[in-house]
Amino acid sequence: MLKKILHEDVRVTKKVVELGTKVTWTRSLRNHSNLLEVSCHGIVWLAGWLTFIWLFNNKDFYQIQVNLLIALILDIVVIAVIKAFVRRRRPVPMNKLLEVGPDKFSFPSGHASRACLVTTLLILNDLPIYCYPPILAWMSTVCLTRILAERHYILDVLAGVGIGLLEAFLMYLLWLSQGTCASIIASLSDEKVDGGEYHV
Template identity: 70%
Template sequence: MEMPGIVTEEKRQVPKMLQKILRYDVQVTKKFVELALKTSPLRSLRNHAKLLEVSCHGIVWLAGWLSFIWLFNNKELYQIQVNMLIALILDIVVIAVIKAFVRRRRPVPMNKLMELGPDKYSFPSGHASRATLIAFILMYQDPVSIIFYPPLFAWVTSVALSRVLLERHYILDVLSGMGIGILEGLIMCLVWFSQSTSSSILASLSDEKRDGGEFHV
């Protein structure tokens, strides 16, 4: 028997305990979305869900960060530029591998006209992991001013909730994505490249020659 949120194309044997967890996740998620749509703040958040989706899209962040590296040649930025780029690539790879292995189907939207998108797998949420990872790095590894903490927390929370409200993910997908984002942040703590190493990496990736720490042609 086919169950929501579980791929059955290849007759994969899913442990009974996991089946129960996934069924419960489906039921709770559907109930949450139904109740959320009756609540003004969450209904309003769903209206902005597409914008939040774009704000944490992997391609948007990767292309945007590469542009940031290209446009802003400042030695004080080298460390965060290099480490954040590595973190973004790590997140994309980790999420892609887990999704390919787990292959949990995305929820079937209550509104059948809603677009599902090209990525048909749901677990874990890449948007939730990426938002959590970015916030983790900006707050703990390369700290921004404390005045930016509330907006970062609000952004991460809004992205996570929007993935459920937009019916792109189940609640378990989002919570797992956030957990993975924290683990990726901890991994980055261990491999965090120094200022000099970051400068060397940028130099090796550039056609320009360095002179006294600055690039010139």
């Protein structure tokens, strides 16, 4: 049964990619897949988020800064463990000149899980409603281009979306308080931060 499902996944993914090369807007999207890949790369997000924490030392941001940092680390660990266990190979691109990249494993899509995790957490934490369309568009295009760029099969992306939603729900349940986050920021920066539990 599993072999049949995986075989069908490969067949349908190939059909979607072939169709994507014939439709103008998906072909354009495919051409921008590298930029979208970088925009949701784990290292880029970790480095960027740590920079954001360092540059914007504002107690109003502490809670989202710390909780999202924990969520990003959780996502990277979960995806790495599942990939190491499942060890499904990435699709063989129709264009043999395309780079496969250092990561050989396909299931699940870390980009899809990360995009879904970040989007869900930001929406759950009072993201202004006018920001919904761009962030939802970013999440959707990241997921779609993982298939169009032949980096993942459809099931890989769907699994990544599901994992991202589960991680966001878990983080929502374990959401750290403002005081705890201020204390963590203080310990990381080795400074006394207003609002921290140990502020004197």
